[in-house]
Amino acid sequence: MNREDLANLIFPNINRTIKDYEAMYPKRDLGENARVTRFAPSPTGFMHIGHFMPLLIDYVLARQSNGVFYLRNEDTDTSREVEGAIEYIRHVLEWYHLIPDEYEYKDNGETKGNYAPYIQSERKEIYQTFIKHLIIEGSAYPCFLTKEEMDVIREGQARDKRRIGIYGRYAKYRDLPVNEAMERIKNGEIFTIRLKSKGDFSRKFKFDDLANGEMEFPENDLDIPIMKAKDGLPTYHFAHLVDDYLMHTTHVVRGSEWVSSIPIHYELFKTFGYKMPKYIHIPLILKKDGDTIRKISKRLDPEARMTYYEEKGYPYLAVIEAIMTIANSNYESWREGHPDAHFTEFQFSPKKMSSSGALFDLDKLDNISKNFISRLTKEEVYSEVLSWSKIYDLEFADILEKYKDYSMAIYNIEREQKKPRKDYTYYSEIKNKTWYMYDEYFKDIECNFLEYNLVDVKVILSEYKEIYNDNDTNEEWFNKIKELCNKLNYATDMKAYKLDASGYKGSIVDVTNIIRIALTSLTISPDLYSIMKILGKERILKRLDKIIAK
Numbered sequence: 001m002n003r004e005d006l007a008n009l010i011f012p013n014i015n016r017t018i019k020d021y022e023a024m025y026p027k028r029d030l031g032e033n034a035r036v037t038r039f040a041p042s043p044t045g046f047m048h049i050g051h052f053m054p055l056l057i058d059y060v061l062a063r064q065s066n067g068v069f070y071l072r073n074e075d076t077d078t079s080r081e082v083e084g085a086i087e088y089i090r091h092v093l094e095w096y097h098l099i100p101d102e103y104e105y106k107d108n109g110e111t112k113g114n115y116a117p118y119i120q121s122e123r124k125e126i127y128q129t130f131i132k133h134l135i136i137e138g139s140a141y142p143c144f145l146t147k148e149e150m151d152v153i154r155e156g157q158a159r160d161k162r163r164i165g166i167y168g169r170y171a172k173y174r175d176l177p178v179n180e181a182m183e184r185i186k187n188g189e190i191f192t193i194r195l196k197s198k199g200d201f202s203r204k205f206k207f208d209d210l211a212n213g214e215m216e217f218p219e220n221d222l223d224i225p226i227m228k229a230k231d232g233l234p235t236y237h238f239a240h241l242v243d244d245y246l247m248h249t250t251h252v253v254r255g256s257e258w259v260s261s262i263p264i265h266y267e268l269f270k271t272f273g274y275k276m277p278k279y280i281h282i283p284l285i286l287k288k289d290g291d292t293i294r295k296i297s298k299r300l301d302p303e304a305r306m307t308y309y310e311e312k313g314y315p316y317l318a319v320i321e322a323i324m325t326i327a328n329s330n331y332e333s334w335r336e337g338h339p340d341a342h343f344t345e346f347q348f349s350p351k352k353m354s355s356s357g358a359l360f361d362l363d364k365l366d367n368i369s370k371n372f373i374s375r376l377t378k379e380e381v382y383s384e385v386l387s388w389s390k391i392y393d394l395e396f397a398d399i400l401e402k403y404k405d406y407s408m409a410i411y412n413i414e415r416e417q418k419k420p421r422k423d424y425t426y427y428s429e430i431k432n433k434t435w436y437m438y439d440e441y442f443k444d445i446e447c448n449f450l451e452y453n454l455v456d457v458k459v460i461l462s463e464y465k466e467i468y469n470d471n472d473t474n475e476e477w478f479n480k481i482k483e484l485c486n487k488l489n490y491a492t493d494m495k496a497y498k499l500d501a502s503g504y505k506g507s508i509v510d511v512t513n514i515i516r517i518a519l520t521s522l523t524i525s526p527d528l529y530s531i532m533k534i535l536g537k538e539r540i541l542k543r544l545d546k547i548i549a550k
């Protein structure tokens with residue numbers, strides 16, 4: 001009995017060879033500097049900003065090099081799979097317009113690309129072919145350690161302050177004679193497949209991370225599991241090796257939590273003699289919390305989840321912009337010089353990532369978003385607010401559809417000019433900033449005239465009603481207000497009024513304030529004349545009458 005017999009016993013149905021797969025998945029026909037990147041989420045939860053940043057970098061690297069960006073569903077940990085997670089990932093890719101060149105979706109089987117399957121659970125045979133090869137070579141072996149035995153080992157290691165894991169004398173089955181191993185398998189014993197590590201923990205190797213520069217690690221000497229007993233699926237480490245090799249990934253962009261796995265990946269690639277892809281381990285995403293700076297937390301910080309931005313109604317490009325800004329230190333200055341360029345035109349440089357962490361700041365995003373929305377046309381704002389409302393506020397969506405031109409006119413106040421208004425931060429707040437323009441929301445509102453004497457209020461509004469003419473130009477309107485002030489003894493010369501207010505009932509500011517409150521119920525609004533032009537005669541008279549009649 002030799003290792004080949006053992007391998008055939010374990011994998012009786014694996015008849016292909018690694019060469020067969022190499023032939024099926026040939027080198028990609030791309031330019032010399034083209035980058036092949038992948039977004040490789042595990043469908044184990046909802047997407048957070050720590051997933052989004054690598055995704056964005058993957059996308060940019062591929063696009064700016066005429067490369068390929070593909071999606072791979074890393075679903076080998078079946079026990080942790082969350083329903084709907086991959087559908088949500090797809091939604092995020094579509095929402096942010098980061099469409100992969102190659103992908104495969106489980107729900108409808110939709111697939112694109114020559115390196116399929118792109119779902120790891122459908123690649124079992126491929127992984128097993130590579131594992132079979134390792135067993136024949138003597139670089140992997142079945143391990144019969146039970147969970148209880150492993151617990152005892154781990155507890156002992158913790159107690160003796162030794163490194164945790166299966167290595168050296170703890171690797172009880174690494175030299176088990178083939179016959180014995182086969183005997184146990186035939187008897188139905190449960191086993192995992194482990195790598196037979198050739199590493200030496202006391203030896204160091206150098207590793208070049210594109211973001212962090214040269215790093216040094218001790219070699220891996222753990223006999224890590226490469227195939228699980230439960231379902232014959234590989235572990236993350238082994239799937240990473242096989243997939244990124246066969247799919248010809250050139251750049252792996254992933255979270256810094258994977259840095260500690262580099263020695264394992266280094267050994268795996270070395271075992272097969274494959275060239276490693278280049279790695280970019282992204283920094284932690286940090287946030288300011290009072291006086292401290294800490295890691296952004298999925299649990300504590302709503303903005304850590306990607307759902308947050310959609311629910312609030314941030315323009316997707318504003319979110320991308322904010323994340324690009326923290327991903328690369330020179331992005332902001334590039335943007336200043338290229339205000340209209342698409343973000344993929346930026347030459348992303350992994351060296352310009354902060355190794356100490358990327359500070360994400362919601363105020364900054366708000367600013368970017370305000371600027372972004374201020375540059376949209378009224379049609380664009382309308383269509384974005386409508387799309388948002390159709391998901392989150394159906395009642396408002398109905399109103400928007402009913403009053404399309406009217407709503408666009410509202411969004412057009414002080415827009416499409418050199419210095420446009422910047423008061424919309426995200427689409428969810430637009431209703432709160434415009435509701436009073438719609439009778440449906442305004443009709444039951446009691447206007448609060450603050451400290452103003454209600455008799456004076458009525459006098460002002462009745463007089464105003466008489467002089468109001470919806471054809472007046474801004475200047476004509478303002479002159480009429482001034483005349484009204486003179487008539488009712490409100491000062492129009494604010495300088496003089498501030499020096500000596502005696503003898504006046506108030507000033508022109510009070511008069512316009514009262515009109516503003518009557519028409520909007522608010523003390524602060526965008527330009528009153530513009531608002532009146534949009535409200536129109538009928539609404540204005542109705543609103544004035546309601547108060548006068550009281």
Ligand code: GLU
Nearest residue numbers: 040041042074240253254
């Ligand atoms: N499935 C891994 C994760 O979600 C992917 C890491 C990688 O990109 O290699 O963390």
